[in-house]
Amino acid sequence: MAHKDLPPNSGLSLKKKERRTPALKFAWRYYLLGCGLVAVATLLGHLASGLFAPTNIIMIYLLCVTVSAIAGGFGPAILVSILSVLAFDFFFVRPYLTFNVEDIQYIFTLIVLLLVGIALSYFTSMLRRQTETSKRHEQEMSALYALGQDLAIASDLQSYTRSIINRIKGTIGQDVIIFLPDARNEATLKAYTDSPEINVDANIFNAAMRSFQRKEITECGSDAIEGAKSLCLPLITTRRAVGVLVLIQPEDANDYSDEQERLLSAYSDLAAVAIESIQLADELHNAEILKATEKLQTALLNAISHDLRTPLVSIIGVLSSLQEEGMDLDDADKRSLIQVAREEADRLNHLITNLLDESRLESGALKLSLQPAEVNDLVGATLEQLGSRVNNRMIQIDIPTDLPFIRVDFGLFVQALVNIVDNALKYSPPDSLIEISGRHVQQEVHIEIVDRGTGIPEQDLPYIFDKFYRIKRPDNVSGTGLGLSITKGLVEAHGGHIEAKSQAGRGTIVSIILPVSADLMTTEKFNE
């Protein structure tokens, strides 16, 4: 019985009773043949006794021993050797027709004959065994190779089990069910079959469960198919039981031959290893996802706790100073304090808007309400939303009046633009120019936001649209590292894409590229 302490190649032991091998079944024929050969040899020897010396007649017997050793193996060879010696002694050694040996040298002849017979039969039977073994190995190898090939191209559990089932069905000719631990509930097994017609009844399931838990072969009858039985082979690796392979045996099924048994054993070993490998890969993948999720949550938590609290620090600070009775604040002080609180509150609002958009983007809950919009209008709404922050900045807008409309969700697209312009404002000197331009390039509208600020170091450029990616800067500009990743998500949700070019110290160009639908290409028809 297979046991967890045994290596995978422990093999199966499916036989309940010892069966006669084909070689054994027909062995008596070779003994009979041997007797016949000795009789023929004796007759030939008798006919030739006038012509040949008795020593040469022994050669005929030697030939018989050789033939029976090669054809019949060890037993017949011994029988023929003894019979030959007896016959030779009886018929050709004086005194004739007795078993007395007069001349002592024939005893030596007899011994040699016996030894030749034994040696020859031993070597031929060994050779035959070797041939048979290598032939079996070859069959096993080719069967395993075929399954290995199937498994190599399979990529998931479903196709793995399908390959295994098909291979076993092809060689053994019986229906197969594979039970594997259910991904959702490790305590139970899930059945994999190649056709929905195979009925997995409670009997089979319980037997498979038993086989899986005890790591041993079990058998059971079936309620579904009259007289059928099922044989449950646990799929065991050196580490654990990974599943159960169940063969559905029809009522009239024969016992498995040695070859089938060996094949089944090899198949189940290979299947066990293959299934374990994919299970391990799955576990690793899940662990990685979990790790990534945890990392993301930690980053999000850090970002939130830092960036949500920073504005609150100012707001609470301002409010508490206004509340404090002993403080002597003149109107100008109060106004400036309130201005700080107001700006920080706006920043907090902007941050929360981004976080909400991000979570909606992430969860797929973001529904775009698309409408044709004028780029000019979008830019205007963007500046409007940035409010006082843009009022004292030089902003040059260059949007041709014939620029096609783009189909966008106005509010969300403005949010994307706000994020970019916000960055341009943050990372450029207060007296520097910011340019916003729109261009019509073939079937696309390009919107560019150009600043003359600190720029983005080359090594950071590929990552600026990644979530939580923030460039290490000497100046302590606040931000979550969410803005650009959300912007990218929003632009892509509109079917467009976003690019950034930058030269450190000279500024940054962010381009949003959106396709123009054909129906928005012309505005002529609306001009009366």
Next chain:
Amino acid sequence: MSNVKVLVVDDEDSIRRFLRVALASQSYTLFESTSGQEALSCIAEHKPDLIILDLGLPDIDGVEVTRLLREWTKIPIIILSVRGSESDKIAALDAGADDYLTKPFSVGELLARLRAALRRAAQTPGEPVFTIGSLKVDLLRRLVTVEDNEVQLTPNEYELLRLFVVNAGKVLTHRHLLREVWGTEYGNEFHMLHVNISNLRRKIERDTTRPQFIITEPGVGYRLRIS
């Protein structure tokens, strides 16, 4: 303005508290409700002059409250809503709400909208000439001038501008404008509307990116700025 009654309908206690202070400072008489049902009975009882209505109420949807009110009264309704629920705002405006504010909003903005809504409600017919800054619209003579220069508008552009002037300060949804100017079957021709607005702005605005008169209400519609 001393006897103007305002009803605030919001289930958030902190929001009612700051509105109480802000409105009291303007000498409005304040009523408060925390649910739609309560609001409906309060309106029937006290007949307020204006309602500030939160869309996210615990019992009846704010849009539904608006619809129920519009069956029997024209009391100005200002909707409070959060960003991202543009469709709710549009639904409330189409149901008859006069204006909306997106939370968080500034008190200054609220008071301006409130005054505009009260003014519209009290409007007496007359005043055929509307002036805002450099823009002058003479509804009687169908004459539009910017800095005393006559502006040539297409009939549809004029019709749009006329709607804005008549509803000065009020948000007009895209669909409302399309139906009023082109007819009900054009309710979804958004591109046509935006193109006409764009053309109209080019004729009356000094800077079309930062318009002074026709303001875009993102995802909802347009309004004429009045102050």
